[in-house]
Every structure is written in C-alpha cells, then in structure tokens.
Amino acid sequence: MPTKKKPQVTATPARRRELLDTAAEVFAEQGYNATTVRKIADHAGMLAGSLYYHFDSKESMLEEILRTFLDELWDGYDTVLGAELGPRETLEALVTESFREIDRHRAAVAIYQKESKQLVAQERFAFLAESQRKFEKAWLSTLERGVAAEVFRSDLDVRLTYRFVRDTVWVAASWYRPGGQHSPEEIARQYLSMVLDGIAVRE
Amino acid sequence: MPTKKKPQVTATPARRRELLDTAAEVFAEQGYNATTVRKIADHAGMLAGSLYYHFDSKESMLEEILRTFLDELWDGYDTVLGAELGPRETLEALVTESFREIDRHRAAVAIYQKESKQLVAQERFAFLAESQRKFEKAWLSTLERGVAAEVFRSDLDVRLTYRFVRDTVWVAASWYRPGGQHSPEEIARQYLSMVLDGIAVRE
DNA sequence: TAACCTACCAAACACTTGTTAGGGAAGGAT
DNA sequence: ATCCTTCCCTAACAAGTGTTTGGTAGGTTA
Known part of the structure; x- marks a missing residue:
C-alpha cells in the first residue's frame, strides 16, 4: 500500500487558490503570527481543521503565497532586464513594473514587507534571501x-539611493488600494518624477 | 486598607527603563506577537513572571515604549515647527530631526512601523492615531x-509626495544601525539631496 | 447498486501563551 | 534585632494555539 494520497498536490487548484487569496488578505491585515488558522477558516466559511485537507500547515500557506508572488514578480523583472534598455529607461520600467505588481499582489507584498526579515532566517524561506540578492544586484547595477x-x-x-528607492516603492503597498483614484502607472509616473527630478523648483 | 501598592508607578525608573529597552529590541527583532514574555525575560536574565513585578502586562510594555518614543519625537518636531522657518528649511529640519530620532529610538521606530496599523484600532492605542493626524498635518502644510x-x-x-517622503524616512529604521558608517545627519543630507533635486543629472 | 472520491465537519490532542499567587533572599531603616 | 521594601523565583492557571483523527454528505464513476 503506497503512502496516503496528497490532495494538496493534485486537487483542483481553483479552491486552493481561492483559499490562499483569503489567507493572504488576513495575513496582510492582521500579521502572520496574529492570524490564527481559525480566523482564516472563518473568512473562508469553514472550520479550522478543514484547511488541512488543502494544506499541510499554516506555514506552507505562507510559503506558497510568497513563492507565487515572487515567481510572478521575477517574470516581470526578467523581461525588463532582458530588454537591454538604457539605465534611466530600465529604472523607469522597474519602478512601473513594481507598482503593477503591488496592484496585482497587494496582500502578498504587504506580507513580504512585514515578515520577510524574520522569515529569511528559516531555511524553508531561504528563497527569500536569494530573491533579495537578485533584487539588489539588479537595482545596484542599474544605478x-x-x-x-x-x-x-x-x-x-549608490547604496543609500538604492535603499531609498527600494523602500519607497514597496512600502506603497501599505497604503495602496486597488481601484483608488490613482492607477499603478500614474503612481509610478509621479514617483519617478519625484525621484529623478526632485520636488524643488529649478531655477 | 488601601489597594495594593503599584510598584509600576513609583519604582525606581532605572531598572524599568532597562527592561523596556530590552523588550523594545526583542519586539523590533521578532515582532510583537511573535515575542513571548518568556523571551523578553530571557534577554533580561530573569523569569517570565518576574516581569509582572514591574509591568501590568505585555501590552502595557508596548504602550509605554511607543508613548516614550512619540513624546520625544514631538518634542523635536514642535521645536522645528515653532521656529517658523521657510518651507524648504522646515522640510530639511523635519527630515534631519526624523533621522536623529531613528538614531535614538531605532527599536521603537521599527515597532511603530510594523505594528501601528493594527494597534491603532484598539482604543488603548488611540494616541497613535492622534499622532498620525498631527504628523500628516505638519508635513502636508509644509509641502x-x-x-x-x-x-x-x-x-x-502633494498627498502622494507626502506619503513617499514619510515612508522613505521612517522605513530607514529597518536597515539603519547606529554606529554605522553614516551618521543620521549624513543620511539626512543625502536623502534631502535626492528628494529635493532628484537623482537625474541636470542639463 | 456499489464503490469511490472530494470537501468538509466534530471533537479532541499536546503544547504554548499571558498572567497570577505565594514565598523568600538581600539589604536598608528603625 | 526587627521590620519593611525591593526584586526576583517557583509553580501553577485558564485560554488559545496549530494540528490530527475519524466520520460523513453528496456527487462521480464502474
């Protein structure tokens, strides 16, 4: 008799992604540690134990949320970096792409911002460190x-500038609300105008 | 017979502040919810229950940490705002003062950044909301x-610019380490140069 | 009809959490 | 010498935590 079946791997991904979306929103709103599996289950309209039909653990939910986000993020970044644009155009494209990712993965970005620093110490989340290195390399080399x-x-x-640019872009996830009065592209445009040309009036 | 004495109020503030400092550092490093009172006690070289000789609860430690920080912050801000400088000089002074506060209250700032959004919903931490309103008013009016x-x-x-400036300044607490190669004033100078004049070369 | 799979519930588990109660050692005050 | 205050320890508590186990309603397949 083989080992027990693992619906986590083969089950229809529709419900699975649905549950991950609600989990991500609760994580983002309340913080990962403050979020109990019972709260997630409440938001999903089921009981705590039922979540374990779909997932191994609370931690594996978090991992999948962050992995999915980072995979999509790097799809976009790699496209930009592979286009071999000039440095200014690369920076503009990276910033714009970042705000688009915030628009698409608001919850995941917020979670990443809050928790990644503590998570990166665990070997399960070592992929966060790898992503951070790639990220820093891309931005620093562009600058x-x-x-x-x-x-x-x-x-x-350059290093200080990188930190400012990086943080300001991603921290926008904490106040950005999709469907608000500013589109991601408009926010990117204003942000780029500020960072590139400054807010002071030129003589 | 009167009510029990409350050493929390009258005790020598030396040990008390010492404990609050270590608590703040653990909160900042691990996050408030992920920090157990046993961990705090460990770092202080005592047992969990002993903390309750000095403090009512874990939450009251957090409150005192944030209150102390905000009090000192507004001391500095009010001095700047009362000097009736020009808008550009006011902005420069506010930014510089902010980086000095990060230098002095690194842990408290990090906690504030991570937790204030969730805390502000509790009436116990309503003073956070009040501070945020004052903060926004000061910055917006200056801009x-x-x-x-x-x-x-x-x-x-203006509102978008405010958010960018605000976030970039305070998020610096997540990577700033006192005693590093950049003084608060040097960081402020570079940051102001970037925000005011931009990073692009002028023609 | 029978066997099976999917997606959930009900109930419990071992453990960790913040917190409390009682006690005691050390040292200064009387 | 006695008392009192300060500061901590020991030991336990009730509530909440993530997780497991066994069961089951309803649809799909044989």
Missing part, C-alpha cells in the same frame, strides 16, 4: 550604469 | 506652503 553613463548623479551614495 | 511659495513643484500630487 551604477546610470552613474557611469552620466545620466544619474555621481555625488550620491 | 503646501512650499508650493505656494514656489519653492516646491506644483505639478506633483
């Missing part, structure tokens, strides 16, 4: 290319 | 004054 090409200022600390 | 005086660009959404 450095821009400095070399004299389209970005050379008197600013 | 609007700058636009009116034509020192800040008028084609940017």
Whole structure:
C-alpha cells in the first residue's frame, strides 16, 4: 500500500487558490503570527481543521503565497532586464513594473514587507534571501550604469539611493488600494518624477 | 486598607527603563506577537513572571515604549515647527530631526512601523492615531506652503509626495544601525539631496 | 447498486501563551 | 534585632494555539 494520497498536490487548484487569496488578505491585515488558522477558516466559511485537507500547515500557506508572488514578480523583472534598455529607461520600467505588481499582489507584498526579515532566517524561506540578492544586484547595477553613463548623479551614495528607492516603492503597498483614484502607472509616473527630478523648483 | 501598592508607578525608573529597552529590541527583532514574555525575560536574565513585578502586562510594555518614543519625537518636531522657518528649511529640519530620532529610538521606530496599523484600532492605542493626524498635518502644510511659495513643484500630487517622503524616512529604521558608517545627519543630507533635486543629472 | 472520491465537519490532542499567587533572599531603616 | 521594601523565583492557571483523527454528505464513476 503506497503512502496516503496528497490532495494538496493534485486537487483542483481553483479552491486552493481561492483559499490562499483569503489567507493572504488576513495575513496582510492582521500579521502572520496574529492570524490564527481559525480566523482564516472563518473568512473562508469553514472550520479550522478543514484547511488541512488543502494544506499541510499554516506555514506552507505562507510559503506558497510568497513563492507565487515572487515567481510572478521575477517574470516581470526578467523581461525588463532582458530588454537591454538604457539605465534611466530600465529604472523607469522597474519602478512601473513594481507598482503593477503591488496592484496585482497587494496582500502578498504587504506580507513580504512585514515578515520577510524574520522569515529569511528559516531555511524553508531561504528563497527569500536569494530573491533579495537578485533584487539588489539588479537595482545596484542599474544605478551604477546610470552613474557611469552620466545620466544619474555621481555625488550620491549608490547604496543609500538604492535603499531609498527600494523602500519607497514597496512600502506603497501599505497604503495602496486597488481601484483608488490613482492607477499603478500614474503612481509610478509621479514617483519617478519625484525621484529623478526632485520636488524643488529649478531655477 | 488601601489597594495594593503599584510598584509600576513609583519604582525606581532605572531598572524599568532597562527592561523596556530590552523588550523594545526583542519586539523590533521578532515582532510583537511573535515575542513571548518568556523571551523578553530571557534577554533580561530573569523569569517570565518576574516581569509582572514591574509591568501590568505585555501590552502595557508596548504602550509605554511607543508613548516614550512619540513624546520625544514631538518634542523635536514642535521645536522645528515653532521656529517658523521657510518651507524648504522646515522640510530639511523635519527630515534631519526624523533621522536623529531613528538614531535614538531605532527599536521603537521599527515597532511603530510594523505594528501601528493594527494597534491603532484598539482604543488603548488611540494616541497613535492622534499622532498620525498631527504628523500628516505638519508635513502636508509644509509641502503646501512650499508650493505656494514656489519653492516646491506644483505639478506633483502633494498627498502622494507626502506619503513617499514619510515612508522613505521612517522605513530607514529597518536597515539603519547606529554606529554605522553614516551618521543620521549624513543620511539626512543625502536623502534631502535626492528628494529635493532628484537623482537625474541636470542639463 | 456499489464503490469511490472530494470537501468538509466534530471533537479532541499536546503544547504554548499571558498572567497570577505565594514565598523568600538581600539589604536598608528603625 | 526587627521590620519593611525591593526584586526576583517557583509553580501553577485558564485560554488559545496549530494540528490530527475519524466520520460523513453528496456527487462521480464502474
């Protein structure tokens, strides 16, 4: 007799993704640790134990939410980076793509922002560290290319600039609401205008 | 016979603040919900129950940490706002003061960033909402004054700009380490240069 | 009709959580 | 020498935690 069947792997992915979406929203709203499986089950209209028909554990839900988000994020980023644009155009495209991802995966981004720092220590979530390295490399090299090409200022600390740009983009997930008065593209445009040209009036 | 004495109020504040500092650091590192009172006690070299000689509850520790931080923050802010500087100088002073507060209250700022959104719903932490309103008013009015005086660009959404500036400043607490290679003033200078003049090279 | 699979419920499990009650050692005050 | 205060420990508590086990209604397949 083989091992027990694992509906987690083969079951219809429709209900599964539905449950992951509600779980992601509760995680984002209340925080991962403060979210009990009973709360998730409540939002899904079922009992706590029933979740374990679809998932191994609470932690595996979190992992799948973050993995799905990062996979899609890197699809977009790799496309941009592979286009071999100039440094300024690359930065514009990365920022715009980021705000689009926030629009699509608001909950996952919020979770990532809040929890990734603690999760990355666990080997189960080592893929977060890998993603962070790729992320830093992509942004830093773009900024450095821009400095070399004299389209970005050379008197600013590149690493510091990277941190500011990175944080401001992603922290937008904490206040962004899809369907609001600003589209992701409009937010990206305003943000880029601020970061590239500054908010001070030019003489 | 009067009610039991409450050492929480009258006890020597030295040990009390010491414990709050270690608690703040554990809260900042692991997150409030993920931090057990036993972990705090471990870091303080005592047992969990002993904490309750000094404090009413885990929640009251959190409240005191945030209250202490916000009190000091507004001391600095009110001084700046009372100086009646021009809009650009006010913005510069607010940013610099913010980075100094991050330097002094790194842990508290990190906690505030992570938890305030969920805490503000509880009436016990209503003072967080009040602080946020004051904060928004101070920044928005400064930005609007700058636009009116034509020192800040008028084609940017003020509210959006406010959010970007606010978030980028405070999120720095997540990567800032006191004693690092950049002083708070140096970080403020670079940040202001980026926000005011942009990172693009001027023609 | 019978066998089976899917998706859930009901009830319990072992464990961790914040918190409390009683006690005691150390040291200063009387 | 006695008392009192400070500060911590020991031991337990009730509630809440993630998870497991066995069962079952309803649809699908043989």
